[in-house]
Amino acid sequence: MNPYWLEGLKPEAAPLSGAVDADVVVIGAGLCGASAALALAEAGLAPRWVERGYVSVGASGRNAGFVLQGTAERYSRAIAVMGHERARRVHAWSRENHAAMAGAVSRYDIDCAYQKRGSLQLACSEDEERELLESAALLTADGFPARVLVGADLPACYRDAGFHTGVHLPDDGELHPAQFVRGLARAAVSAGAVLHEATAVDRIDAQGAGDVTVHTASAAGAGTIRASLVVVCTNAYAGGILPFFADKVDPVRGQMLATAPAPALFDCPVYADHGFDYWRQDEHGRIVLGGWRNLDPTAEVGTDETLHEGIQTRMVEFLHRFAPLRDVPITHRWSGTMGFSRDGLPICGPVPGAPGVMAAVGFTGHGFGFAFLAGKAMAELVTDGRSDFADAFPSRRFAV
């Protein structure tokens, strides 16, 4: 298990021990937590920020680095499930999230190989082709650029591998996910966030807004933080510390691999088979490829970051459909844990039954499409008491 993006990284910030007080605590140092900690620190609040491993060690440092628009569903399906107006607004939020991330790359001068080359969706069946074409028409009609590529318009490398139809979305992007999140974290700490790595939260006692105690454990000993408000950004792991999420956010595993530098072949992030399979070529020429979870969906669940041999084998077989890649060695294999919400949308806002606690979780495999704004939304809830983004994805929709 050697995640390509995390090589050489380990905890650096001092773990917490003993009892401290804070205005606000942020739990989790992935994209969402980094965004929340940064926005809170810039608002002058000096949040205590607790991570059980190190910044970016979760899904945020194990993904493919795609910055995509929309949810895990293609646009036509999203409209069928959510209704047209809601699907359009959710789609627009993800594009705003991308714009905000691109803004952060420049504002904080983050060296993360960010590029905006668009993304390519490929059809693997006639059904999927119909869905892609229908989605492309709906996207275009709603003012979201999408270009259909069929026949000779589809680059030869895809036709040679057996694909016939694709849709290019020119506004999508890609980046080194861990470097982006770590750049945000540096900015957050410079602005006043107090980060504790290698510090796991094992319990939150929410006595009431204004009086919440976070209990932690680390090699340095037990710790407590007494705070007015707590922001939970632990995505797939949310149910472990907040029972409300145990039956609302499911941990789901995704397999990944990376190759040695390969001949230039792919000029943007690509996904196929309804988004189950995805790959891109980074700035060093390495292919980063993941997915195929649908081959064994009942096994690919839970929070263990294990390799699935059958899926990894199938990923390499797929890679070899591209002739120039047949002799390129695989250098890295890893997995990561996503948090799938029961309706496929993020969950943001106050946590029912836990006064003083709010959460932004359940990004359903598309966190780099939503989690940056979700983290900012948590900070808005703390500083202003309201947030348009959080209002769009309220946790109360699941409350009983």
Ligand SMILES: Cc1cc2nc3c(=O)[nH]c(=O)nc-3n(C[C@H](O)[C@H](O)[C@H](O)COP(=O)(O)OP(=O)(O)OC[C@H]3O[C@@H](n4cnc5c(N)ncnc54)[C@H](O)[C@@H]3O)c2cc1C
């Ligand atoms: C293989 C794979 C490929 C993916 N590809 C893409 C992609 O290309 N594009 C995209 O948009 N999304 C992708 N995703 C999803 C994306 O990575 C996530 O949606 C996103 O990173 C979620 O960010 P987060 O900050 O909410 O969660 P995470 O990055 O998982 O961060 C949560 C953090 O909380 C910490 N934590 C958990 N419990 C505790 C505790 N009790 N105490 C203290 N700390 C705790 C964890 O250690 C972790 O660091 C992929 C995910 C995987 C696994």
